Amino acid sequence: xxxxxxxxxxxxxxxxxxxxxxxxxxxxxxxxxxxxxxxxxxxxxxxxxxxxxxxxxxxxxxxxxxxxxxxxxxxxxxxxxxxxxxxxxxxxxxxxxxxxxxxxxxxxxxxxxxxxxxxxxxxxxxxxxxxxxxxxxxxxxxxxxxxxxxxxxxxxxxxxx
Numbered sequence: 364x365x366x367x368x369x370x371x372x373x374x375x376x377x378x379x380x381x382x383x384x385x386x387x388x389x390x391x392x393x394x395x396x397x398x399x400x401x402x403x404x405x406x407x408x409x410x411x412x413x414x415x416x417x418x419x420x421x422x423x424x425x426x427x428x429x430x431x432x433x434x435x436x437x438x439x440x441x442x443x444x445x446x447x448x449x450x451x452x453x454x455x456x457x458x459x460x461x462x463x464x465x466x467x468x469x470x471x472x473x474x475x476x477x478x479x480x481x482x483x484x485x486x487x488x489x490x491x492x493x494x495x496x497x498x499x500x501x502x503x504x505x506x507x508x509x510x511x512x513x514x515x516x517x518x519x520x521x522x523x524x
Contacts, residue, residue, distance in 0.1 A: 378448065395508045397422040398427055400438065400494045401463070403445075403516060411473055415446070417466045423456040423500070430455050432505055436467075436496035440516070441482050443475045445492075489515035 402418040408454055417438065421427040431454050437447040446468040456462040482490050491513065498508040 377417065393425045393427070396424070396431075396500065398434070398496070398498055398510050398512070400492070400512060400514070403438070403492070406467075411471055413470050413472055414467050415470070417446075417468060419466065420460045420461050420463050421456050423458060426458050427456065428455050428458055429500060430502045431462075432501065434496055434498050436494065438465075439493040440490055440497075441474070441478065441492075443478055443482075444474075446470045451468075487517070488518055492516050494519040 382514050385419060399420045399422070402416075404416040404418065404510060406414040407418055408414075411455075417436075419434070421429070421431060433447045433451040433453075434451060435447075438445045446469060448466070450464075450466045452464070453464060454464060492515065494510065494512045496510045498510060499505055
């Protein structure tokens with residue numbers, strides 16, 4: 364009877380030790396990538412449609428290649444929602460490196476023209492922006508990285524090239 368209890372305890376201890384090793388399956392120890400909105404480029408501005416290019420940079424702080432499957436995003440200028448959408452183009456970021464990508468967007472700022480004019484009154488005064496999004500990563504088992512960044516843009520940067 365005592366040997367049966369000893370065997371049961373030994374099996375239980377072995378299972379606990381094995382399960383503690385399995386925790387590495389769920390937590391790889393990798394750091395989350397950083398995503399930065401580097402530039403908002405005005406391509407064309409018409410009365411009812413404006414076209415922009417959003418320039419992003421993804422920094423991979425890890426020792427393994429990062430696979431990016433997509434990005435859903437919302438960008439605000441001040442309190443005005445500039446755009447929102449999804450970008451579903453796959454790409455890889457090498458270990459301890461970064462990759463740049465550009466998302467073309469279309470928007471209609473006509474309903475927000477008055478607050479936008481107030482933001483643009485002073486060409487030297489920075490306009491606050493906020494970027495919120497979710498970066499979808501991983502090759503087979505993906506995980507989502509939730510993002511929120513704030514910064515400022517100088518109105519003179521919106522001159523079409």
